[in-house]
Amino acid sequence: MSPSKSDEIKASALELIGNTPIVALDRLYQGPGRILAKCEFMNPGGSIxxxxxxxxxxxxxxxxxxxxxxxxxxxxxxxxxxxxxxxxxxxxxxxxxxxxxxxxxxxxxxxxxxxxxxxxxxxxxxxxxxxxxxxxxxxxxxxxxxxxxxxxxxxxxFHNDANVTSHYESTGPEIWRQTGGHVDAFIATVGTAGTFTGTSKFLKEMNPELQSFVVEPEGSEPIKGAPITKVCHLLQGSGYGAVPSLFKFEYMDGTISVTDEEAIYYKKLVGEKEGLYVGYTSGANVAAAVKLLNSGKLPKNAWVVTMLNDTGLKYTPVPEELTK
Ligand SMILES: Cc1ncc(COP(=O)(O)O)c(C=O)c1O
Incomplete structure (x- = not known):
């Protein structure tokens, strides 16, 4: 039976935004607990x-x-x-x-x-x-x-409330629906904080026990309250060394620091073990999820949700003259 046209044909690229699949990274991390990752690289602009x-x-x-x-x-x-x-x-x-x-x-x-x-x-x-x-x-x-x-x-x-609303009304509800309400922790890097604030707010309203963690590049951790000792890092789009105005401490339970080496390692592992080519903040999110699950801060079989923020195609090496 052929599906009806109205179900299959999107009116425009705008309808390709959001509703991204969520994938269990069961090959990369085998438990106890589970890492579930939203495939944000599948958005038409290649990112969240x-x-x-x-x-x-x-x-x-x-x-x-x-x-x-x-x-x-x-x-x-x-x-x-x-x-x-x-x-x-x-x-x-x-x-x-x-x-x-x-x-x-x-x-x-x-x-x-x-x-x-x-x-x-x-x-x-x-x-x-x-x-x-x-x-x-x-x-x-x-x-x-x-x-x-x-x-x-x-x-x-950085100052637009609709940035936060987008995640409160789309990312959060999608995660809740896709996990059937089984989500113990949420982890995200912070650039503008739109993703973290909007998603955490929604998920905490659904489950007040849920814990939300910010991922910060080691040495540039203003949300943790640490002095900035390293301004250069690989997590483009996040970790600018200042607390953004859209960030709300009330939705945060802690921070996790990730080194460039850890982001590189897990970016590679997501590719090699899960078949997903992603960027550095995605690698950092997954590194943080592994650290959190190994920390003993969560129940043993906790489900941790995080974001694969963008595609690795945005970072493939380019001829040197283009970097000038
Ligand atoms: C690759 C990547 N990861 C994470 C973020 C952070 O997202 P947000 O601005 O919602 O905090 C951005 C933002 O531009 C980004 O480009």
Whole structure:
């Protein structure tokens, strides 16, 4: 029997956002307990940030802050930009992104393939692949200059409540439904904190016993309250060395620190054992999940849910001239 067309045909790429599958990483980690991972790399922009892109643009259009066809600007580490490029292409908004040159060039190529313009801003502190807060601040200044010049709508992901709402209304409920309410802990890296705050809030409302943990790069752990000793790390898109304004301590039970070496090791293991090609923050999330399950802080057979934030294709080595 052929399925009805209406079930099979998506109206646009916007309907490819969210509802990502959740996979048990049973080959990588064999217990006690279990690691379940949301396949966010399957979003059309290749990352979790499609969710916030969709909500932030839809909310701005609904509120009248963004008129049909009007231009949009955002400062991005790349994944938010790719998500916005998907949404703006479908809805017909010209899009300009500013991004540090330290962020992977594949992301700029991806955004431009979707019709957006990406302004790559030279680094002032970090090196290619390692982006610091100071690097992000210069990309931000350039974004604000463009907004001033053009009057475009600034998405402002670090201060936009719709970023949190996207995860409260989509990521959290999906995890709850997919696990049948069997989730003991949630783990996430923090960039803007949209993912952590929105998802943790929803899951804790469903199960007040659930524990939520933030993953921070070792040496850059402001949420833990530790002095910043290492500003350069591999977890692009997260761990900027400052507590973001969307972060809420009330939804957090603890932090877990992960080294670059651990992120690299688990990124590789997710590929080799699970057949999933993911980026560094995904590796860090899985490393943290293993540490948490081995720590004795959770019941023995706990189920830990975490995120495979983006695809490894965003980080494959590129010719040196493209990293300049
Ligand atoms: C690869 C990756 N992981 C994690 C995050 C953090 O997500 P959030 O901004 O929701 O905290 C980002 C954000 O850009 C990202 O690009």
């Amino acid at each position: 940030k499609c969710r916030s892109a969709l909500y932030m643009i839809q909310t701005a259009r609904k509120n009248g802050d963004l008129k049909p066809g009007s231009p949009v600007v955002e400062v991005t580490s790349g994944n938010q930009g790719c998500g916005l490029a998907v949404v703006c292409a479908v809805l017909g908004h010209p899009l300009t992104l500013t991004m540090s040159k330290g962020n992977s060039v594949q992301r700029a190529i991806h955004m431009e393939a979707l019709g957006a313009k990406c302004v790559r801003v030279p680094q002032v502190e970090g090196t290619y692949g390692k982006v610091t807060l100071a690097d992000v601040e210069v990309a931000e200044s350039e974004g604000l200059r463009i907004v001033e010049e053009t009057g475009a709508f600034l998405v402002n992901q």
